[in-house]
Amino acid sequence: MSLKGPIISIEDDADDQFLIRSVVEELNIPNKLLFFGNGLEALLFLETTKEQPFVILCDINMPVMNGLELRERIEKNDYLKRKSIPFVFLTTADNPLIIDTAYSSTIQGFFKKENSFTELKNRFRVIYEYWQCCLHPNSYM
Template sequence: MSKYGPIISIEDDHDDQYLLKSVLEEMNIANPVYFFENGLEAFNFLEVTTEQPFLILCDINMPVMNGLELRQRIDENPYLKKKAIPFIFLSTSGSLPLIDEAYKSTIQGFYKKGSSFQDFKKQIELIVAYWEACLHPNTRL
């Protein structure tokens, strides 16, 4: 993990993409943000990039490849698994069966998106602050 690496957002809703971009700008986060509209696009990027992403924020319900399928593909890929990129689900869905299913894989968090801009911003602030402070196998000190 690189604290300065890109934030990967996998989100098919353009309004939610705009919301995340707005929150990160308001927080003065300097990391580049790469948006992907489905898990397959993100997976294809992650397989070839030499960058070490800071973290992945992933929706669950998306076309082509959903978030659960993406997490499974990352876990099965030795190159990506070794990168150990923090993977957080950030979704409008928050049912207990879905949360249980998500935690069967190696995720680092599951958040139901805040219902207001301020609630969503608080969630992102918590996530970013935690991972900025956290030591990690690929931390560049």
């Protein structure tokens, strides 16, 4: 994790991308925000970039490769595992079985996408401020 690294948002819904971008702008978060429409696009980027992302925010239900599949692929990839990128689900999928499955794959958080802009902004603030303060193996990159 790099405090100045990009925020990776894996989100296939254009409206949700717009809301996330608006929240980041309103909170004056200086990190670059990169969107990927599915897990495979994000995985290809993560495997080839030299950048050290700040955090990955991932939806669960997406085409091509869903969030759970992406997390599994990251865990099996030595290069990406060494990067120790914080991985947080931000999704509408709040089924207890999905939450249990997600945490069995060593994620660092699971947050429900809120329906209101204000609630989403508050969620995002909590996630961002937590990772700004958290000591992490790659905090000094």
